[in-house]
Amino acid sequence: MTETAPIVSVVIPVYNSMPYLTGTLDSLLAQELDSFEIIAIDDGSTDGSETELDRYAAADSRITVVHQPNSGWPGMPRNRGLERARGRYVLFMDADDTMSPDALARMVAQADAHDADIVIPRFEGTGGRHVQALFERHPEGPIELARAMETLSPQKLFRREMLERLELRFPEGRVRLEDGIFVTRAYVEARRIMFCGDSPLYFIALRDDGRNISSQSIDPDNYVSSCRRIAETLIEGVADPDDARALVRQFFGRKGLRFYAPKRWLAMDEGRRAHWVALHREFLRDLLPPSTDAQVTHPTDRRKVELIRDGDVEGLDRLIRAAAMLEHTALVSGVRALPGGIEVTVTVRLDHDEAPAGAAGSGLRVRVADRLYRLVRPLVTRRLVRGTSRLAARFLLWNRPHAMLLLSGRKRGRATAVPGRLAPPEPRTAEGTYRAREPRYRFVLPHDLLRRYRGERVDAWTVVSGPHRVSGDRCRVTAPPALDRRVDGIRAYATNRGNFSLQVPGRG
CATH class of the missing domain: 3.90.550.10 (Spore Coat Polysaccharide Biosynthesis Protein SpsA; Chain A)
Structure with missing residues (x-):
């Protein structure tokens, strides 16, 4: 039988x-x-x-x-x-x-x-x-x-x-x-x-x-050799070269840049750091052309890739050490409709006592930039208006920390970076005083951007950057527990873990 x-x-x-x-x-x-x-x-x-x-x-x-x-x-x-x-x-x-x-x-x-x-x-x-x-x-x-x-x-x-x-x-x-x-x-x-x-x-x-x-302890040569084999499999096995390079770029972001996280990097001696950088520099040279760097959404990761390509171990060390000053928490403090999109306001609390000067959103130049934004807000979802107002704000607030909102869809993982506009903080007491280290940023999400995420739930992180091309790690944006409302057809809500997410309806 x-x-x-x-x-x-x-x-x-x-x-x-x-x-x-x-x-x-x-x-x-x-x-x-x-x-x-x-x-x-x-x-x-x-x-x-x-x-x-x-x-x-x-x-x-x-x-x-x-x-x-x-x-x-x-x-x-x-x-x-x-x-x-x-x-x-x-x-x-x-x-x-x-x-x-x-x-x-x-x-x-x-x-x-x-x-x-x-x-x-x-x-x-x-x-x-x-x-x-x-x-x-x-x-x-x-x-x-x-x-x-x-x-x-x-x-x-x-x-x-x-x-x-x-x-x-x-x-x-x-x-x-x-x-x-x-x-x-x-x-x-x-x-x-x-x-x-x-x-x-x-x-x-x-x-x-x-x-x-x-x-167990990781041998750099063994590890990067395996990363090469995986990257080569993607390049050889994925028909579209652009798709293959995107997959290799994302793979390097997960498996390569993990060694440049502060806890790992600061635990290495100088020789080990230089060895990782040399191996990763060769990996990038052989498998990812420099033209792909602009597609790295996270500004800190993009800067790390640039420094690895240059073999700049000291520059990486400065960036990684400075990024600790920009660690923060982020809380959604407002979601409202705009003509042609929505506006998300996020309050940022910088964790470090030695955070960059000017972190708070107070001051005359902040109020002037905010007044300008309010004047153009009815048209701010138009690309030209949005870009012009952003340039004006950068000119006025060149020495203040900036924030970026990173969006990622759950199905496709498509990432988008949205620059923020520093806004005056809200009064925190009856006397109208402010908490000095809690700046607020406004992020404009036009409908043409949100359409990329049709039928998806979208999660959000913030990245804070300071002067001298320094930026920190991303931080998951949290939300008030009661947040669950529709704004111009988009659901803004707090997840069961207390994080902020958007649900974008599908077609029709």
Whole structure:
């Protein structure tokens, strides 16, 4: 009698994963899917994981255990599991994670219904593990390649026929981002990628023993070499060269510029900083032409890319240290309709005691600039009027901090930067006094800009910049808890986390 193949093969590399492994196996055996197999590759465990696997396999025929000497990295055991897989789909799972009981069934149903080659389950972090904002914001359904590239871990459902046709395997040995190399190739070859779950399906853990691979020290040469392989896969696999370069630019923003965040940068010695800059300078030279730099929306990131291209380690150090002075919080204090758009007012509170002088919005020049803006506000959504009034404000307020509003849609991740106009602060007491360090900025969002986000929810961040081309990191804009109103057809509301978002209606 011919044995029926399972629907899903779950492949788990295991190395010293107790006590997490028990919860992982229990969550798998509780799955509601009718037919699946578990292939666990014990990669030379010495903590009792090998015994626990054998105990579960003896009790349940769906579990196959393979013991092998330690390979030192998860790529080889994943490949050994994939070679033994018989399912229509393959899911790679880590031995310290868990899933909701309906996870496999829901992913399979979605893959079957949409003829998808990859299904990304909605993640939630456990034990203090943070996950990408994608998993909180992206709606269930089709996902574009640019958004899928925000998650390169292998805990996804793959159509096995695609993997075998491509002869796709993980790099073996101590290769950083080996999972990203595998997943990126699968992404560019997939006919359709789906995002599954209106609530979390996959719970990814942060181990309290610090044994996650991602927590280990990073060798710059190894890491950047893998980044090159991923970028080359995008350039070779994406038909439109402009789209490919945009994907590489976004990838470098996530995986390259992370090493220029203040906490990472300031923890390095001078030699290590210079080494990262030299490697990234070569990466940019070979894979991203300078003409693409203007498309980097975040002003601080754009300046970092310029300095990396110049090999200016000292300039980067000055920028990163100065950016700490511009850390802030931001709160929406008003949303109103304009002819042809809406105006969002944001109050900014600078955190640092040594923030740039003139941070507050008081003073004669601020009032003059504000009066000018009020005069042209009925026409400010027109591009020429908007640009002229902005130039006048820059002339008047050249030595004051500026703010920019960064918008990003949840489905497509399309980013837009909107410059703000410094406004006088509102009185905070009956006597009309002001809090000196809480400037307000007005941001004009014309309808022609908002149309780019039809049918999407749009999130917002602020970036504050000072003199000498210095700017800080972005800060998520918060909102009063009661905010939920429609302004000229656009819903402005506070999310369940207290952040500010817009919902733009679709066509018609």
